[in-house]
Amino acid sequence: xxxxxKIILFFIFAINSYSQTVVRAFVDKQVVPINESFNLTIxxxxxxxxxxxxxISVITDFNIYSSGSxxxxxxxxxxxxxxxxxxYTLIPKRTGHFIIxxxxxxxxxxxxxxxxxxxxxxxxxxASQPKPQQQRQIKPTQRTPRKNLSSDEMMFVEAKLxxxxxxxxxxxxxxxKFYTAVPISANPNYLPPTFxxxxxxxxxxxxxxxxxxxxxxxxxxxxxxxxxxxxEGEASISPATVVVYTQPSIDxxxxxxxxxxxxxxxxxxxxxxxKLTSNPIKIKVKPLPKPPSNFNNAxxxxxxxxxxxxKTAYTGSAINLVLEITGKGxxxxxxxxxxxxxxxxxxxxLTSETISKNNDIVGGTKKITYIISPLKEGDLEIxxxxxxxxxxxxxxxxxxxxQPIKIKVLKGETGKSIDFDTSKPSLEITxxxxxxxxxxxKIPNSFFxxxxxxxxxxxxxxxxxxxxxxxxxxxxxKRKQIFLTNPSEYLFKNALSNFKHRVKSxxxxxxxxxxxxxxxxxxxxxxxxxxxLSHLTFSKIEEEIKNIKPNFSNDLxxxxxEIIEKIEFINYTKSEIKEDELKNIIEKSxxxxxxxxxxxxx
Amino acid sequence: xxxxxxxxxxxxxxxxxxYADDFIDASNFYKNSEYSKAxxxxxKYENSDNPxxxxxxxxxxxxxxxxxxxxxxxxxxxxxxxRVSGLKENLIKTATENGNELFSQDxxxxxxxIYYSMSKYEIITFFEIFFIALVIxxxxxxxxxxxxxxxxxxxxxxxxxxxxxxxxxxxxxxxxRCGVIIEDADxxxxxxxxxQVVANIPKGRIIEVLSEKNDFIEVGVPKxxxxxxxxxxxxxxxxxxxx
Numbered sequence: 001x002x003x004x005x006k007i008i009l010f011f012i013f014a015i016n017s018y019s020q021t022v023v024r025a026f027v028d029k030q031v032v033p034i035n036e037s038f039n040l041t042i043x044x045x046x047x048x049x050x051x052x053x054x055x056i057s058v059i060t061d062f063n064i065y066s067s068g069s070x071x072x073x074x075x076x077x078x079x080x081x082x083x084x085x086x087x088y089t090l091i092p093k094r095t096g097h098f099i100i101x102x103x104x105x106x107x108x109x110x111x112x113x114x115x116x117x118x119x120x121x122x123x124x125x126x127a128s129q130p131k132p133q134q135q136r137q138i139k140p141t142q143r144t145p146r147k148n149l150s151s152d153e154m155m156f157v158e159a160k161l162x163x164x165x166x167x168x169x170x171x172x173x174x175x176x177k178f179y180t181a182v183p184i185s186a187n188p189n190y191l192p193p194t195f196x197x198x199x200x201x202x203x204x205x206x207x208x209x210x211x212x213x214x215x216x217x218x219x220x221x222x223x224x225x226x227x228x229x230x231x232e233g234e235a236s237i238s239p240a241t242v243v244v245y246t247q248p249s250i251d252x253x254x255x256x257x258x259x260x261x262x263x264x265x266x267x268x269x270x271x272x273x274x275k276l277t278s279n280p281i282k283i284k285v286k287p288l289p290k291p292p293s294n295f296n297n298a299x300x301x302x303x304x305x306x307x308x309x310x311k312t313a314y315t316g317s318a319i320n321l322v323l324e325i326t327g328k329g330x331x332x333x334x335x336x337x338x339x340x341x342x343x344x345x346x347x348x349x350l351t352s353e354t355i356s357k358n359n360d361i362v363g364g365t366k367k368i369t370y371i372i373s374p375l376k377e378g379d380l381e382i383x384x385x386x387x388x389x390x391x392x393x394x395x396x397x398x399x400x401x402x403q404p405i406k407i408k409v410l411k412g413e414t415g416k417s418i419d420f421d422t423s424k425p426s427l428e429i430t431x432x433x434x435x436x437x438x439x440x441x442k443i444p445n446s447f448f449x450x451x452x453x454x455x456x457x458x459x460x461x462x463x464x465x466x467x468x469x470x471x472x473x474x475x476x477x478k479r480k481q482i483f484l485t486n487p488s489e490y491l492f493k494n495a496l497s498n499f500k501h502r503v504k505s506x507x508x509x510x511x512x513x514x515x516x517x518x519x520x521x522x523x524x525x526x527x528x529x530x531x532x533l534s535h536l537t538f539s540k541i542e543e544e545i546k547n548i549k550p551n552f553s554n555d556l557x558x559x560x561x562e563i564i565e566k567i568e569f570i571n572y573t574k575s576e577i578k579e580d581e582l583k584n585i586i587e588k589s590x591x592x593x594x595x596x597x598x599x600x601x602x
Numbered sequence: 603x604x605x606x607x608x609x610x611x612x613x614x615x616x617x618x619x620x621y622a623d624d625f626i627d628a629s630n631f632y633k634n635s636e637y638s639k640a641x642x643x644x645x646k647y648e649n650s651d652n653p654x655x656x657x658x659x660x661x662x663x664x665x666x667x668x669x670x671x672x673x674x675x676x677x678x679x680x681x682x683x684x685r686v687s688g689l690k691e692n693l694i695k696t697a698t699e700n701g702n703e704l705f706s707q708d709x710x711x712x713x714x715x716i717y718y719s720m721s722k723y724e725i726i727t728f729f730e731i732f733f734i735a736l737v738i739x740x741x742x743x744x745x746x747x748x749x750x751x752x753x754x755x756x757x758x759x760x761x762x763x764x765x766x767x768x769x770x771x772x773x774x775x776x777x778x779r780c781g782v783i784i785e786d787a788d789x790x791x792x793x794x795x796x797x798q799v800v801a802n803i804p805k806g807r808i809i810e811v812l813s814e815k816n817d818f819i820e821v822g823v824p825k826x827x828x829x830x831x832x833x834x835x836x837x838x839x840x841x842x843x844x845x
Contacts, residue, residue: 436665436695437688439640439658441629443621446652449682452723453651453842459726466737473740480744 021046023105025114027090034187035124037091037205039067042114044105045083052084053106061098062090062119063190065204065223071352072367082352089204092121093187155180157242159193159278166229167286169299169330170392173203173360174225176240176278179211179218189243190223193278197235197285198227199330203360226362228330232287239277246272288390292397296337298389300329300363306385306402314412315377318347321370323402325387328363331355336368337387343380343409347371374409381406488530495527496597503590508579517589518567521560524593528600538564552599560592621647628658637665653683657692664696670806670838672696674782677808677840681777684718700806702825704776722772729765736762776808776824780840783807787836789828793818800830811839 102113203224309320384401631640641662660675790797
């Protein structure tokens with residue numbers, strides 16, 4: 001691109017940027033009777049405007065009260081434009097020609113000024129004079145203001161709250177009433193109180209009327225302010241001040257004259273200045289109960305709706321999902337619900353508000369626009385979106401859900417993307433440096449580590465020991481298996497060891513020792529022959545032995561027979577046997593059985 | 603007997619309190635950036651096999667800009683208890699700053715997490731516990747003291763085999779028998795400085811300890827795939843030696 005092209009582009013951009021923000025101020029009437037009010041509206045529209053700041057304090061000839069605001073965001077082809085509207089109620093202080101000066105508006109980037117507006121304040125319009133709104137006390141004998149009234153009785157200011165305690169975020173209404181029983185020369189100048197631990201929202205218009213207090217009839221003007229406590233504890237309101245100019249001669253104008261207002265407001269400011277202050281007020285602010293995790297910081301009573309800009313969309317295209325939260329409460333403080341959409345990418349969240357003050361209750365609508373884009377094609381559904389608020393009427397947290405929204409998504413062009421320049425400050429965390437993690441100030445016990453190191457140290461020996469046990473177990477299992485598969489062979493092989501094992505256990509001083517020896521010999525022979533021989537005669541036993549081993553030594557059989565007969569004889573006669581003799585029999589038996597074993601092995 | 607028991611309990615508590623006091627002093631020194639004083643205290647308890655003390659020693663060395671020593675102590679801690687919170691980050695950071703790459707990005711990190719979820723001491727402990735349980739169960743079954751435990755035995759065999767295999771694999775880890783070079787060191791072809799210098803290993807490098815002879819250690823450098831001998835004074839071993 002050449003230089004001329006760049007210059008042309010720069011100018012196009014500059015002109016475009018300039019035309020993007022429009023700031024305007026207008027009034028609903030330019031000729032106003034002094035006993036009436038009029039509305040001043042300041043509208044700001046354009047791109048990239050974020051919470052514009054208006055310096056309304058430049059207007060000095062009128063009492064100013066905020067009567068509402070609204071904001072609106074429109075997105076057309078990915079282009080976002082915002083408009084804000086702030087409405088103020090202006091009440092003339094005196095008659096004459098005035099100019100609403102240029103009001104500075106700061107849009108976040110640049111400072112703009114509204115144009116000047118001429119206003120003519122005329123004498124009061126009798127027809128529109130407000131009628132008395134209420135009478136607090138009517139007494140049969142009503143006094144009219146006279147010279148004998150004390151200055152406190154003639155005029156005073158009273159401030160009152162409608163509640164003595166409130167929850168955080170709950171609306172409390174402050175009423176500041178200026179009473180006068182004497183004529184004043186101009187509209188009083190109201191200096192509002194300062195609020196500690198409150199967010200304030202003015203509640204215009206000024207209400208006027210008459211009231212009878214202690215038999216005295218007063219003309220009053222009431223200003224209401226909605227207050228929202230911020231933190232638990234105590235919140236306070238400093239005294240409100242009303243500056244009035246009394247008539248030089250109060251006898252000349254009776255406030256209860258039918259033409260009082262006309263006479264009253266048409267006077268010049270030549271009267272005496274009187275400053276009146278209200279009483280300071282304190283209020284207890286109660287904390288909210290422990291909120292649920294997804295609490296949207298909404299305190300009041302609300303309902304929620306959801307809608308989308310298009311029922312049919314393409315993958316990758318942008319759709320507006322709009323949530324509208326409407327109800328009473330401080331809608332400005334509502335935090336947009338966090339969306340958890342499976343099939344959509346969320347690009348950005350834009351919010352706008354419309355504040356209403358119907359019947360002195362602050363409320364309105366918070367409009368939250370999510371710019372979303374379908375990630376896949378098909379019939380998709382946006383699940384119900386939860387909205388959690390603290391219901392100030394029931395004093396409980398409540399959760400509302402939007403209706404599920406169906407959307408048909410068609411396959412879109414790939415690689416197409418839309419950028420939204422919302423000019424929000426970057427909230428990304430910037431890593432500046434890295435460092436190691438901190439030390440352990442308290443050293444945790446490391447019993448298991450020490451134990452595991454100990455186990456590691458002895459693990460070799462432990463494993464050898466355990467392996468040995470396993471080997472022994474294996475051997476035992478094997479032997480058991482052999483026994484189970486061929487028990488006679490097992491008994492045959494182990495006959496001698498079983499015999500020795502039993503004979504070893506014989507005690508020479510035991511009466512049953514011979515019987516044990518006798519049974520051991522028979523068990524040995526049974527194991528060798530594979531038959532139970534305990535009930536057979538010895539000749540039968542000899543026969544069985546010969547069946548297995550035909551060449552078995554006859555002398556050895558004879559020796560065994562002799563020893564068996566000897567044992568049987570001793571048992572039969574129940575004769576006493578000496579320990580030496582018993583030992584001799586046992587040794588002889590062992591000797592014979594050992595020789596038997598050799599014979600069987602041949 | 604009762605008196606002795608009471609005395610022992612008293613002594614135990616007294617020792618515990620004195621430890622705690624020392625650690626409070628050490629952490630205060632650390633907070634005030636007096637790292638050498640903190641290190642002096644932690645070093646007194648270096649041989650207590652407490653991974654958290656070793657971790658703190660590593661931190662002190664790091665703050666004193668002795669990053670090679672810090673790395674050696676982080677590896678020691680990792681070998682005792684790899685789950686010490688904050689250790690892995692410190693270990694990776696210090697290793698990287700010393701020119702080492704510990705965990706390859708080509709391998710899924712979940713595998714590293716599983717592989718290093720326990721120290722080899724803990725793995726062998728679990729192995730022994732399950733092995734003992736298996737042997738007891740087998741013996742009882744053999745003696746017909748219990749029945750219907752075949753499934754239990756099978757499960758125990760599987761678990762014991764898993765821990766056994768894991769232990770063998772863990773033994774081959776880069777951290778098992780490793781050390782960190784704390785001074786730029788010459789690598790000799792034999793266990794004496796009369797041998798030819800085959801390489802120079804920079805400070806902070808992790809090497810594998812193969813064997814020892816007098817004041818020389820035979821090492822392998824996995825990254826360059828070379829091995830040789832270096833003076834033991836140039837190295838801090840990051841594993842427990844005597845078994």
